[in-house]
Amino acid sequence: MAVENPFGTRLPLIGAPMAGGPTTPALVRAAHDAGGIGFLAAGYQTPESLAAQLTELDDIAFGVNLFRSGASGITAEDYRRYADELAPEAERLGVRLDRETIIDDDDHWADKISLLVRRPVPYVSVTFGLPPAEDVAALQRVGTSVLITVTTVEEARAAAAIGADILIAQGSAAGGHSATHDPRRPITDTPTADLTAAVIAATGLPTVATGGVDGPAAVRSLLDAGAVAVAIGTLLLRTDESGTAALHRRALADPAFTETVITHAFTGRPARALRNVFIDAHQSTAPYGYPALHHLTREFRKAAAAAGDPQTLHLWAGTGYRNAPTGPAAAVFQHLSAAPNR
Numbered sequence: 001m002a003v004e005n006p007f008g009t010r011l012p013l014i015g016a017p018m019a020g021g022p023t024t025p026a027l028v029r030a031a032h033d034a035g036g037i038g039f040l041a042a043g044y045q046t047p048e049s050l051a052a053q054l055t056e057l058d059d060i061a062f063g064v065n066l067f068r069s070g071a072s073g074i075t076a077e078d079y080r081r082y083a084d085e086l087a088p089e090a091e092r093l094g095v096r097l098d099r100e101t102i103i104d105d106d107d108h109w110a111d112k113i114s115l116l117v118r119r120p121v122p123y124v125s126v127t128f129g130l131p132p133a134e135d136v137a138a139l140q141r142v143g144t145s146v147l148i149t150v151t152t153v154e155e156a157r158a159a160a161a162i163g164a165d166i167l168i169a170q171g172s173a174a175g176g177h178s179a180t181h182d183p184r185r186p187i188t189d190t191p192t193a194d195l196t197a198a199v200i201a202a203t204g205l206p207t208v209a210t211g212g213v214d215g216p217a218a219v220r221s222l223l224d225a226g227a228v229a230v231a232i233g234t235l236l237l238r239t240d241e242s243g244t245a246a247l248h249r250r251a252l253a254d255p256a257f258t259e260t261v262i263t264h265a266f267t268g269r270p271a272r273a274l275r276n277v278f279i280d281a282h283q284s285t286a287p288y289g290y291p292a293l294h295h296l297t298r299e300f301r302k303a304a305a306a307a308g309d310p311q312t313l314h315l316w317a318g319t320g321y322r323n324a325p326t327g328p329a330a331a332v333f334q335h336l337s338a339a340p341n342r
Helices: 026-034 047-056 076-092 109-118 133-141 154-163 192-202 215-222 246-253 277-282 294-306 330-338
Strands: 013-015 037-041 061-067 124-129 145-151 166-170 205-208 231-232 260-263 272-273
Touching: 013 330, 026 037, 026 330, 037 047, 037 124, 047 154, 061 109, 061 166, 076 277, 076 294, 109 133, 124 133, 133 145, 145 154, 154 166, 154 192, 166 192, 192 205, 192 215, 215 231, 215 330
Parallel strands: 013 037, 013 231, 037 061, 061 124, 124 145, 145 166, 166 205, 205 231
Antiparallel strands: 260 272
């Protein structure tokens, strides 16, 4: 049975928001021009930089993704212990880690909501947790549809209860951070199609599927599971319009990297990445504690990138990373559109 595409796009495909550089305004525009829709990644941006990106795209329909982060819950003892564990590697890269200052920020949540109420966009998605119901209502009053990313049926029901218009079902094969609302919960193997069908059955809400998309067959499977659209991320990482760092691009095609794993060693929150030496060395001892650990390791990771050291870098990737092509993003959308439209 056909499911209506609530985005009104020619293709039921979404350029997923990838924070930290890969998603650029050019990539969002490319998704739109190819017949889909793109989402800006507001995570880690200041409100001012987000506002500038909104201006770049004010002639097309697009969405914005926000991080719903907060207190990490990490103890000072665990934080210092991990900082001390990483200190030798940091010193090798010329970085001194701050073992005393725990940074728990909300990624400018209130300021970004205020900006998006003043300058509405068609869609705002939220990742890592539930937004306050009053913020959902404020966005909806200015004509914005609110999407919430979920990883379990329980999260989906909670998102529906606060008024989400659309849900995004993220399977465990997705690259980068898990959207789990409880970052200390073990991430179990959850096929995206199964999760999508379960979320729809539990809530009746339009649901976007994301995670593990490696080609047209995966898109077809997710649409057959009832998804209104499919969001793609990893397959866009090496495209011309993405802002993915050169080292990361090379690693995605490097035969030395043979698998992806879920790790919280880099940021304190579970994320799927190419398995490397850093993960093997620290996964078993790393504490949970996002965003505190993200801030602890941020300069360390920047230095690893500058040094051309992929074995010490967070190389986010979904399970379909081997199929990530070079070239224009439009070609990815065209390839995936071999799946039937909705």
